[in-house]
Amino acid sequence: MFRPMQIEHLHVAYGNACVLNDVNMEIGPKRITCLLGANGAGKSTLIRALVGLTPPRRGSIFFDGEDITRLAPHRVVAKGISCIPEGRRIFSKMSVEENLLMGAYQEKSRGEIKARLDKVYDIFPRLAERRGQLAGTMSGGEQAMVSIGRGLMPAPRLMIIDEPSLGLSPALVKENFRIIRSICETGTAVFLVEQNVRQTLAIASYGYVLSQGRVIAQGTAEELKSDSQVQKAYFG
Amino acid sequence: MELFLQFCINGLMLGMMYALVAVGFTLFFGVLDVIVFSHGDTVMIGAFGGLSMYWWLGAVYPGLSLTWTVLWVFLAAALAVTVVGTLVARFLIMPLRKAPPLNTLLATMMLGTVLREAIRLFFPDGSNPKPFPHLLPEWSWQSGSLTLRFDNALLFLSGAVMIVLVHLLITRTRLGMAIRAVAQDEEAAQLMGVNFTMIVLATFALGSVVAAFAGVMNGLYYNEINFGMGLLLGAIGFSAAVIGGLGNIYGAILGGFIFAFLQTLGAVALPFASAYKDVFAFGSVIALMAVRPTGLIAEPSSQRV
Known part of the structure:
Protein backbone atom coordinates (compact mmCIF):
# COMPACT_ATOMS: atom_id res chain seq x y z
CA MET A 1 0.00 0.00 0.00
CA ILE A 81 5.86 15.22 -4.25
CA SER A 82 4.67 18.69 -5.09
CA CYS A 83 4.79 21.70 -2.84
CA ILE A 84 2.71 24.85 -2.83
CA PRO A 85 5.02 27.12 -0.92
CA GLU A 86 4.04 29.71 1.63
CA GLY A 87 3.34 33.08 0.07
CA ARG A 88 2.55 31.31 -3.24
CA ARG A 89 5.90 32.23 -4.82
CA ILE A 90 4.50 32.35 -8.34
CA PHE A 91 6.77 33.51 -11.16
CA SER A 92 5.45 37.03 -11.46
CA LYS A 93 7.15 37.89 -14.75
CA MET A 94 5.83 34.80 -16.50
CA SER A 95 2.41 34.33 -17.98
CA VAL A 96 -0.18 32.24 -16.17
CA GLU A 97 0.34 29.43 -18.66
CA GLU A 98 4.12 29.51 -18.28
CA ASN A 99 3.68 29.27 -14.51
CA LEU A 100 1.56 26.16 -14.99
CA LEU A 101 4.07 24.73 -17.46
CA MET A 102 6.82 25.24 -14.88
CA GLY A 103 4.74 23.05 -12.57
CA ALA A 104 5.03 20.21 -15.08
CA TYR A 105 8.74 20.90 -15.67
CA GLN A 106 9.79 17.28 -15.26
CA GLU A 107 7.06 15.87 -17.49
CA LYS A 108 8.40 15.21 -20.98
CA SER A 109 5.25 14.12 -22.82
CA ARG A 110 3.56 17.04 -24.55
CA GLY A 111 0.25 15.22 -24.66
CA GLU A 112 0.34 14.58 -20.95
CA ILE A 113 1.21 18.23 -20.22
CA LYS A 114 -1.66 19.37 -22.42
CA ALA A 115 -4.09 17.05 -20.64
CA ARG A 116 -3.03 18.32 -17.24
CA LEU A 117 -3.25 21.92 -18.40
CA ASP A 118 -6.81 21.30 -19.53
CA LYS A 119 -7.62 19.73 -16.19
CA VAL A 120 -6.29 22.74 -14.27
CA TYR A 121 -8.19 25.11 -16.58
CA ASP A 122 -11.25 23.00 -15.84
CA ILE A 123 -10.85 23.54 -12.11
CA PHE A 124 -9.99 27.23 -12.53
CA PRO A 125 -11.82 28.60 -15.58
CA ARG A 126 -10.56 32.01 -14.57
CA LEU A 127 -6.98 30.94 -15.34
CA ALA A 128 -8.01 29.77 -18.79
CA GLU A 129 -9.39 33.23 -19.51
CA ARG A 130 -6.17 34.82 -18.33
CA ARG A 131 -3.62 32.33 -19.60
CA GLY A 132 -1.55 34.99 -21.37
CA GLN A 133 -1.53 37.51 -18.56
CA LEU A 134 1.61 38.15 -16.52
CA ALA A 135 1.01 36.36 -13.23
CA GLY A 136 2.42 39.24 -11.19
CA THR A 137 -0.32 41.57 -12.41
CA MET A 138 -3.14 39.40 -11.07
CA SER A 139 -5.10 39.78 -7.85
CA GLY A 140 -4.14 37.87 -4.71
CA GLY A 141 -6.96 35.38 -5.16
CA GLU A 142 -6.01 34.71 -8.77
CA GLN A 143 -2.37 34.29 -7.80
CA ALA A 144 -3.49 31.70 -5.26
CA MET A 145 -5.23 29.84 -8.10
CA VAL A 146 -2.03 29.97 -10.17
CA SER A 147 -0.08 28.61 -7.25
CA ILE A 148 -2.51 25.73 -6.62
CA GLY A 149 -2.81 24.98 -10.33
CA ARG A 150 0.97 24.93 -10.64
CA GLY A 151 1.12 22.50 -7.73
CA LEU A 152 -1.33 20.19 -9.51
CA MET A 153 0.60 20.19 -12.79
CA PRO A 154 3.16 17.53 -11.80
CA ALA A 155 0.22 15.17 -11.00
CA PRO A 156 1.70 14.58 -7.56
CA MET B 1 27.77 63.78 -43.42
CA GLU B 2 29.56 60.85 -44.98
CA LEU B 3 32.05 60.91 -42.17
CA PHE B 4 29.16 60.82 -39.74
CA LEU B 5 27.60 57.82 -41.52
CA GLN B 6 30.95 56.07 -41.47
CA PHE B 7 31.14 56.62 -37.75
CA CYS B 8 27.62 55.23 -37.35
CA ILE B 9 28.51 52.07 -39.24
CA ASN B 10 31.59 51.54 -37.12
CA GLY B 11 29.58 52.34 -34.01
CA LEU B 12 27.01 49.66 -34.87
CA MET B 13 29.79 47.09 -35.22
CA LEU B 14 31.23 48.00 -31.84
CA GLY B 15 27.75 48.10 -30.32
CA MET B 16 27.08 44.55 -31.45
CA MET B 17 30.30 43.33 -29.85
CA TYR B 18 29.56 45.13 -26.60
CA ALA B 19 25.99 43.86 -26.58
CA LEU B 20 27.20 40.28 -26.89
CA VAL B 21 29.55 40.73 -23.94
CA ALA B 22 26.91 42.54 -21.87
CA VAL B 23 24.40 39.72 -22.37
CA GLY B 24 26.76 37.42 -20.46
CA PHE B 25 27.09 39.82 -17.53
CA THR B 26 23.35 40.26 -17.29
CA LEU B 27 22.55 36.53 -17.61
CA PHE B 28 24.95 35.60 -14.81
CA PHE B 29 23.63 38.37 -12.61
CA GLY B 30 20.09 37.23 -13.35
CA VAL B 31 20.48 33.63 -12.23
CA LEU B 32 23.07 33.96 -9.49
CA ASP B 33 23.17 37.62 -8.41
CA VAL B 34 26.86 37.77 -9.09
CA ILE B 35 29.01 40.00 -11.22
CA VAL B 36 31.49 37.79 -13.02
CA PHE B 37 34.27 40.26 -13.58
CA SER B 38 36.40 37.82 -15.52
CA HIS B 39 33.78 37.66 -18.27
CA GLY B 40 35.77 40.10 -20.44
CA ASP B 41 38.77 37.83 -20.19
CA THR B 42 36.75 34.82 -21.24
CA VAL B 43 36.02 36.81 -24.41
CA MET B 44 39.78 37.04 -24.86
CA ILE B 45 40.11 33.28 -24.32
CA GLY B 46 37.58 32.86 -27.13
CA ALA B 47 39.67 34.93 -29.51
CA PHE B 48 42.82 32.99 -28.64
CA GLY B 49 40.97 29.69 -28.90
CA GLY B 50 39.85 30.68 -32.38
CA LEU B 51 43.36 31.73 -33.36
CA SER B 52 44.81 28.42 -32.12
CA MET B 53 42.29 26.54 -34.22
CA TYR B 54 43.29 28.64 -37.25
CA TRP B 55 46.95 27.80 -36.74
CA TRP B 56 46.20 24.13 -36.22
CA LEU B 57 44.02 23.97 -39.34
CA GLY B 58 46.76 25.73 -41.30
CA ALA B 59 49.28 23.12 -40.22
CA VAL B 60 47.07 20.04 -40.64
CA TYR B 61 44.63 20.92 -43.44
CA PRO B 62 46.41 23.63 -45.44
CA GLY B 63 43.89 23.57 -48.29
CA LEU B 64 40.70 23.95 -46.22
CA SER B 65 38.15 26.33 -47.67
CA LEU B 66 37.58 29.68 -46.00
CA THR B 67 33.99 28.89 -45.01
CA TRP B 68 34.99 25.75 -43.15
CA THR B 69 37.92 27.51 -41.55
CA VAL B 70 35.64 30.26 -40.21
CA LEU B 71 33.17 27.72 -38.87
CA TRP B 72 35.88 25.71 -37.15
CA VAL B 73 37.43 28.86 -35.68
CA PHE B 74 34.07 29.89 -34.19
CA LEU B 75 33.45 26.37 -32.94
CA ALA B 76 36.86 26.14 -31.27
CA ALA B 77 36.35 29.53 -29.63
CA ALA B 78 32.89 28.53 -28.37
CA LEU B 79 34.21 25.23 -27.04
CA ALA B 80 37.22 26.78 -25.28
CA VAL B 81 35.12 29.46 -23.62
CA THR B 82 32.31 27.08 -22.67
CA VAL B 83 34.78 24.79 -20.95
CA VAL B 84 36.41 27.71 -19.10
CA GLY B 85 33.02 29.28 -18.29
CA THR B 86 31.37 26.16 -16.88
CA LEU B 87 34.48 25.20 -14.90
CA VAL B 88 34.54 28.69 -13.40
CA ALA B 89 30.84 28.43 -12.56
CA ARG B 90 31.17 24.98 -11.02
CA PHE B 91 34.36 25.40 -9.04
CA LEU B 92 34.53 29.12 -8.28
CA ILE B 93 31.10 30.74 -8.42
CA MET B 94 28.93 27.92 -7.04
CA PRO B 95 31.11 27.23 -3.98
CA LEU B 96 31.09 30.98 -3.22
CA ARG B 97 27.30 31.26 -3.38
CA LYS B 98 26.88 31.68 0.35
CA ALA B 99 29.81 34.08 0.61
CA PRO B 100 29.31 37.87 0.68
CA PRO B 101 28.88 39.18 -2.88
CA LEU B 102 32.03 41.29 -2.60
CA ASN B 103 34.10 38.15 -2.11
CA THR B 104 32.73 36.69 -5.32
CA LEU B 105 33.45 39.95 -7.09
CA LEU B 106 37.02 39.91 -5.83
CA ALA B 107 37.46 36.24 -6.73
CA THR B 108 36.29 36.79 -10.30
CA MET B 109 38.53 39.86 -10.65
CA MET B 110 41.50 37.76 -9.58
CA LEU B 111 40.42 35.01 -11.92
CA GLY B 112 40.49 37.56 -14.75
CA THR B 113 44.11 38.29 -13.93
CA VAL B 114 44.89 34.58 -13.84
CA LEU B 115 43.35 34.12 -17.31
CA ARG B 116 45.26 37.09 -18.74
CA GLU B 117 48.55 35.98 -17.23
CA ALA B 118 47.98 32.39 -18.34
CA ILE B 119 47.69 33.52 -21.96
CA ARG B 120 50.60 35.96 -21.62
CA LEU B 121 52.91 33.33 -20.15
CA PHE B 122 51.83 30.10 -21.83
CA PHE B 123 50.62 31.13 -25.28
CA PRO B 124 53.54 31.20 -27.75
CA ASP B 125 54.96 34.73 -27.55
CA GLY B 126 51.82 35.60 -25.61
CA SER B 127 52.89 38.99 -24.33
CA ASN B 128 52.87 40.49 -27.84
CA PRO B 129 49.77 41.30 -29.89
CA LYS B 130 48.86 38.56 -32.33
CA PRO B 131 47.73 39.21 -35.87
CA PHE B 132 44.28 37.72 -36.38
CA PRO B 133 43.74 36.35 -39.89
CA HIS B 134 41.36 37.86 -42.46
CA LEU B 135 38.91 35.03 -42.86
CA LEU B 136 36.03 36.82 -44.53
CA PRO B 137 35.87 37.97 -48.15
CA GLU B 138 37.16 41.52 -48.42
CA TRP B 139 34.62 43.04 -50.76
CA SER B 140 33.49 46.49 -50.03
CA TRP B 141 30.98 48.95 -51.27
CA GLN B 142 32.22 52.48 -51.84
CA SER B 143 30.27 55.71 -52.14
CA GLY B 144 32.40 58.81 -51.99
CA SER B 145 34.41 58.51 -48.83
CA LEU B 146 31.88 56.11 -47.32
CA THR B 147 32.96 52.46 -47.18
CA LEU B 148 30.73 49.59 -46.27
CA ARG B 149 32.80 46.46 -45.90
CA PHE B 150 31.11 43.17 -46.66
CA ASP B 151 32.95 41.31 -43.90
CA ASN B 152 31.76 43.82 -41.34
CA ALA B 153 28.19 43.58 -42.55
CA LEU B 154 28.45 39.81 -42.30
CA LEU B 155 29.81 40.02 -38.75
CA PHE B 156 27.05 42.43 -37.77
CA LEU B 157 24.37 40.18 -39.21
CA SER B 158 25.71 37.08 -37.53
CA GLY B 159 25.85 38.99 -34.25
CA ALA B 160 22.21 39.91 -34.74
CA VAL B 161 21.36 36.28 -35.49
CA MET B 162 23.18 35.30 -32.29
CA ILE B 163 21.06 37.74 -30.28
CA VAL B 164 17.85 36.48 -31.89
CA LEU B 165 18.89 32.90 -31.07
CA VAL B 166 19.52 33.83 -27.43
CA HIS B 167 16.14 35.55 -27.34
CA LEU B 168 14.38 32.48 -28.76
CA LEU B 169 16.21 30.19 -26.37
CA ILE B 170 15.23 32.28 -23.36
CA THR B 171 11.60 32.84 -24.35
CA ARG B 172 10.62 29.70 -26.28
CA THR B 173 12.43 26.70 -24.85
CA ARG B 174 12.08 24.64 -21.71
CA LEU B 175 15.67 25.48 -20.76
CA GLY B 176 15.00 29.18 -21.22
CA MET B 177 11.89 28.96 -19.09
CA ALA B 178 13.90 27.27 -16.34
CA ILE B 179 16.58 29.98 -16.57
CA ARG B 180 13.93 32.67 -16.17
CA ALA B 181 12.33 30.77 -13.30
CA VAL B 182 15.64 30.47 -11.45
CA ALA B 183 16.31 34.16 -12.06
CA GLN B 184 12.94 35.13 -10.57
CA ASP B 185 12.80 32.77 -7.62
CA GLU B 186 15.53 30.22 -7.19
CA GLU B 187 13.77 28.18 -4.51
CA ALA B 188 10.38 28.17 -6.18
CA ALA B 189 12.10 26.97 -9.36
CA GLN B 190 13.69 24.12 -7.42
CA LEU B 191 10.28 23.20 -6.01
CA MET B 192 9.06 22.86 -9.59
CA GLY B 193 11.75 20.23 -10.13
CA VAL B 194 14.45 22.39 -11.71
CA ASN B 195 17.97 21.11 -11.13
CA PHE B 196 19.55 24.34 -9.94
CA THR B 197 23.17 23.41 -10.57
CA MET B 198 22.42 22.27 -14.11
CA ILE B 199 20.64 25.51 -14.91
CA VAL B 200 23.50 27.61 -13.54
CA LEU B 201 25.98 25.65 -15.64
CA ALA B 202 23.77 25.91 -18.71
CA THR B 203 23.48 29.65 -18.22
CA PHE B 204 27.25 30.00 -17.98
CA ALA B 205 27.65 27.85 -21.08
CA LEU B 206 25.17 30.08 -22.93
CA GLY B 207 26.84 33.32 -21.81
CA SER B 208 30.20 31.82 -22.73
CA VAL B 209 29.21 30.85 -26.26
CA VAL B 210 27.97 34.38 -26.85
CA ALA B 211 31.21 35.76 -25.40
CA ALA B 212 33.29 33.49 -27.63
CA PHE B 213 31.43 34.85 -30.61
CA ALA B 214 32.22 38.39 -29.48
CA GLY B 215 35.89 37.44 -29.08
CA VAL B 216 36.28 36.06 -32.59
CA MET B 217 34.25 38.95 -33.96
CA ASN B 218 36.66 41.31 -32.23
CA GLY B 219 39.62 39.52 -33.80
CA LEU B 220 38.11 39.55 -37.27
CA TYR B 221 37.20 43.21 -36.95
CA TYR B 222 40.52 44.56 -35.66
CA ASN B 223 42.69 41.79 -37.15
CA GLU B 224 44.69 41.83 -33.99
CA ILE B 225 44.21 40.35 -30.55
CA ASN B 226 46.20 40.57 -27.34
CA PHE B 227 46.10 39.04 -23.88
CA GLY B 228 44.76 42.24 -22.31
CA MET B 229 41.89 42.89 -24.72
CA GLY B 230 39.34 41.48 -22.29
CA LEU B 231 40.04 44.10 -19.66
CA LEU B 232 38.48 47.01 -21.56
CA LEU B 233 35.84 44.78 -23.17
CA GLY B 234 34.85 43.53 -19.73
CA ALA B 235 34.57 47.05 -18.31
CA ILE B 236 32.51 48.11 -21.33
CA GLY B 237 30.30 45.02 -21.25
CA PHE B 238 29.65 45.49 -17.55
CA SER B 239 28.85 49.19 -18.07
CA ALA B 240 26.50 48.31 -20.91
CA ALA B 241 24.70 45.76 -18.72
CA VAL B 242 24.37 48.35 -15.95
CA ILE B 243 23.11 51.04 -18.35
CA GLY B 244 20.39 48.66 -19.49
CA GLY B 245 19.49 47.59 -15.95
CA LEU B 246 21.37 44.52 -14.68
CA GLY B 247 19.47 41.30 -15.19
CA ASN B 248 17.57 42.54 -18.21
CA ILE B 249 18.82 40.94 -21.44
CA TYR B 250 17.26 43.48 -23.78
CA GLY B 251 18.55 46.27 -21.59
CA ALA B 252 22.06 44.85 -21.93
CA ILE B 253 21.78 44.78 -25.71
CA LEU B 254 20.51 48.33 -25.75
CA GLY B 255 23.27 49.30 -23.32
CA GLY B 256 25.91 47.87 -25.65
CA PHE B 257 24.71 50.02 -28.51
CA ILE B 258 24.37 53.07 -26.29
CA PHE B 259 27.96 52.71 -25.14
CA ALA B 260 29.20 52.39 -28.71
CA PHE B 261 27.11 55.41 -29.61
CA LEU B 262 28.69 57.39 -26.79
CA GLN B 263 32.17 56.39 -27.94
CA THR B 264 31.34 57.37 -31.50
CA LEU B 265 29.82 60.61 -30.33
CA GLY B 266 32.98 61.27 -28.35
CA ALA B 267 35.09 60.71 -31.43
CA VAL B 268 32.87 62.91 -33.61
CA ALA B 269 32.31 65.67 -31.11
CA LEU B 270 35.92 65.86 -30.03
CA PRO B 271 37.77 65.45 -33.35
CA PHE B 272 40.79 67.21 -31.87
CA ALA B 273 40.92 64.64 -29.10
CA SER B 274 39.34 61.44 -30.36
CA ALA B 275 41.73 59.51 -28.16
CA TYR B 276 39.48 60.61 -25.32
CA LYS B 277 36.42 58.83 -26.68
CA ASP B 278 36.54 56.17 -23.94
CA VAL B 279 36.92 58.84 -21.28
CA PHE B 280 33.90 60.59 -22.74
CA ALA B 281 31.86 57.38 -22.92
CA PHE B 282 32.68 56.18 -19.40
CA GLY B 283 32.14 59.69 -18.06
CA SER B 284 28.71 59.73 -19.65
CA VAL B 285 27.92 56.34 -18.07
CA ILE B 286 28.87 57.71 -14.66
CA ALA B 287 26.59 60.71 -15.25
CA LEU B 288 23.82 58.41 -16.43
CA MET B 289 24.13 56.25 -13.33
CA ALA B 290 23.77 59.32 -11.16
CA VAL B 291 20.46 60.11 -12.87
CA ARG B 292 19.14 56.56 -13.32
CA PRO B 293 20.79 54.36 -10.69
CA THR B 294 18.85 51.24 -11.76
CA GLY B 295 19.60 51.60 -15.44
CA LEU B 296 17.52 52.84 -18.33
CA ILE B 297 15.03 50.00 -18.33
CA ALA B 298 14.29 50.36 -14.67
CA GLU B 299 12.48 47.55 -12.91
CA PRO B 300 11.76 46.74 -9.32
CA SER B 301 15.01 45.33 -8.03
CA SER B 302 13.50 41.92 -7.32
CA GLN B 303 12.49 41.22 -10.91
CA ARG B 304 14.91 39.98 -13.47
CA VAL B 305 15.36 38.32 -16.87
Missing part, protein backbone atom coordinates in the same frame (compact mmCIF):
# COMPACT_ATOMS: atom_id res chain seq x y z
CA PHE A 2 1.11 3.55 -0.70
CA ARG A 3 2.51 5.14 2.44
CA PRO A 4 2.96 8.78 1.48
CA MET A 5 5.34 9.93 4.13
CA GLN A 6 6.89 8.96 7.39
CA ILE A 7 9.01 11.40 9.33
CA GLU A 8 11.20 9.86 12.00
CA HIS A 9 13.13 11.64 14.73
CA LEU A 10 13.70 14.71 12.59
CA HIS A 11 16.02 17.38 13.95
CA VAL A 12 16.58 20.58 11.98
CA ALA A 13 18.79 23.47 12.99
CA TYR A 14 19.97 26.72 11.48
CA GLY A 15 23.50 27.16 12.74
CA ASN A 16 23.25 26.63 16.47
CA ALA A 17 19.55 27.41 16.68
CA CYS A 18 17.59 24.21 16.93
CA VAL A 19 14.26 24.65 15.12
CA LEU A 20 12.78 21.15 15.03
CA ASN A 21 13.33 18.64 17.78
CA ASP A 22 12.62 14.94 17.36
CA VAL A 23 9.60 15.33 15.11
CA ASN A 24 7.73 12.12 14.23
CA MET A 25 4.81 12.12 11.83
CA GLU A 26 2.97 9.93 9.40
CA ILE A 27 1.13 11.32 6.40
CA GLY A 28 -1.51 8.85 5.32
CA PRO A 29 -2.86 8.07 1.85
CA LYS A 30 -6.12 9.38 0.40
CA ARG A 31 -6.66 11.86 3.17
CA ILE A 32 -5.74 15.30 4.37
CA THR A 33 -3.21 15.36 7.17
CA CYS A 34 -2.83 18.76 8.73
CA LEU A 35 -0.14 20.50 10.68
CA LEU A 36 -1.22 23.24 13.04
CA GLY A 37 0.91 25.64 14.96
CA ALA A 38 1.47 29.27 15.71
CA ASN A 39 3.97 31.51 13.96
CA GLY A 40 7.51 30.41 14.62
CA ALA A 41 6.51 26.90 15.67
CA GLY A 42 8.72 25.44 12.94
CA LYS A 43 6.05 24.57 10.38
CA SER A 44 7.79 26.15 7.41
CA THR A 45 11.13 24.70 8.46
CA LEU A 46 9.57 21.25 8.53
CA ILE A 47 8.34 21.74 4.99
CA ARG A 48 11.72 22.99 3.83
CA ALA A 49 13.24 19.83 5.26
CA LEU A 50 10.64 17.58 3.61
CA VAL A 51 11.25 19.02 0.12
CA GLY A 52 15.02 19.13 0.46
CA LEU A 53 15.58 22.87 0.71
CA THR A 54 16.98 22.63 4.26
CA PRO A 55 18.68 19.30 4.92
CA PRO A 56 17.90 18.01 8.41
CA ARG A 57 20.63 17.51 10.96
CA ARG A 58 19.36 14.12 12.07
CA GLY A 59 16.42 11.83 11.43
CA SER A 60 14.83 10.33 8.35
CA ILE A 61 12.10 11.09 5.86
CA PHE A 62 10.55 8.24 3.91
CA PHE A 63 8.34 8.58 0.86
CA ASP A 64 6.42 5.41 0.09
CA GLY A 65 8.97 3.49 2.12
CA GLU A 66 11.96 5.00 0.32
CA ASP A 67 14.48 7.13 2.19
CA ILE A 68 14.48 10.62 0.65
CA THR A 69 16.11 12.40 3.57
CA ARG A 70 18.90 14.31 1.89
CA LEU A 71 17.77 14.38 -1.72
CA ALA A 72 18.02 17.67 -3.62
CA PRO A 73 14.64 19.35 -4.21
CA HIS A 74 14.43 18.36 -7.89
CA ARG A 75 14.89 14.71 -6.93
CA VAL A 76 12.21 14.97 -4.27
CA VAL A 77 9.87 16.42 -6.90
CA ALA A 78 10.72 13.55 -9.23
CA LYS A 79 9.44 11.07 -6.62
CA GLY A 80 5.94 12.56 -6.94
CA ARG A 157 1.08 11.59 -5.31
CA LEU A 158 1.61 13.82 -2.28
CA MET A 159 0.87 17.51 -2.20
CA ILE A 160 2.33 19.69 0.54
CA ILE A 161 0.42 22.95 0.94
CA ASP A 162 1.86 25.69 3.13
CA GLU A 163 -0.63 28.26 4.47
CA PRO A 164 -2.90 28.55 1.43
CA SER A 165 -5.26 30.92 3.21
CA LEU A 166 -2.60 33.50 4.05
CA GLY A 167 -3.76 36.96 2.98
CA LEU A 168 -7.00 35.85 1.34
CA SER A 169 -10.55 37.01 2.01
CA PRO A 170 -12.83 34.60 3.92
CA ALA A 171 -14.77 33.78 0.76
CA LEU A 172 -11.59 32.89 -1.11
CA VAL A 173 -10.29 30.87 1.82
CA LYS A 174 -13.49 28.84 1.76
CA GLU A 175 -13.16 28.29 -1.98
CA ASN A 176 -9.53 27.23 -1.56
CA PHE A 177 -10.40 24.69 1.10
CA ARG A 178 -13.12 23.27 -1.12
CA ILE A 179 -10.57 22.79 -3.89
CA ILE A 180 -8.03 21.22 -1.56
CA ARG A 181 -10.68 18.75 -0.43
CA SER A 182 -11.50 17.89 -4.04
CA ILE A 183 -7.80 17.37 -4.79
CA CYS A 184 -7.69 14.87 -1.97
CA GLU A 185 -10.82 13.14 -3.27
CA THR A 186 -9.06 12.42 -6.58
CA GLY A 187 -6.59 10.24 -4.66
CA THR A 188 -3.73 12.62 -3.89
CA ALA A 189 -2.49 12.62 -0.31
CA VAL A 190 -2.45 16.12 1.10
CA PHE A 191 -0.30 17.57 3.86
CA LEU A 192 -1.88 20.86 4.80
CA VAL A 193 -0.04 23.37 6.95
CA GLU A 194 -2.28 26.04 8.38
CA GLN A 195 -2.98 28.53 11.12
CA ASN A 196 -6.67 28.57 10.30
CA VAL A 197 -7.66 25.87 12.79
CA ARG A 198 -11.42 25.59 12.48
CA GLN A 199 -11.57 25.29 8.72
CA THR A 200 -8.52 23.05 8.57
CA LEU A 201 -9.90 20.58 11.09
CA ALA A 202 -13.17 20.60 9.18
CA ILE A 203 -11.56 19.02 6.10
CA ALA A 204 -8.59 17.14 7.60
CA SER A 205 -8.85 13.62 8.92
CA TYR A 206 -5.70 13.58 11.01
CA GLY A 207 -3.53 16.31 12.43
CA TYR A 208 -0.45 17.29 14.37
CA VAL A 209 0.15 20.35 16.48
CA LEU A 210 3.63 21.82 16.47
CA SER A 211 4.88 24.15 19.14
CA GLN A 212 8.43 25.38 19.61
CA GLY A 213 9.76 22.71 17.31
CA ARG A 214 8.04 19.76 18.96
CA VAL A 215 4.87 17.83 18.26
CA ILE A 216 2.73 18.61 21.31
CA ALA A 217 -0.48 16.94 20.19
CA GLN A 218 -1.75 14.62 17.48
CA GLY A 219 -4.90 12.74 16.66
CA THR A 220 -7.93 12.62 14.43
CA ALA A 221 -9.59 15.91 13.61
CA GLU A 222 -12.33 15.11 16.13
CA GLU A 223 -9.81 14.37 18.86
CA LEU A 224 -7.87 17.56 18.14
CA LYS A 225 -10.99 19.69 18.27
CA SER A 226 -11.55 18.56 21.84
CA ASP A 227 -7.88 18.38 22.82
CA SER A 228 -7.14 20.63 25.76
CA GLN A 229 -3.79 21.82 24.33
CA VAL A 230 -5.42 22.83 21.07
CA GLN A 231 -8.36 24.34 22.89
CA LYS A 232 -6.00 26.39 25.01
CA ALA A 233 -3.84 27.49 22.12
CA TYR A 234 -6.50 28.29 19.56
CA PHE A 235 -10.03 28.39 20.85
CA GLY A 236 -9.29 30.26 24.10
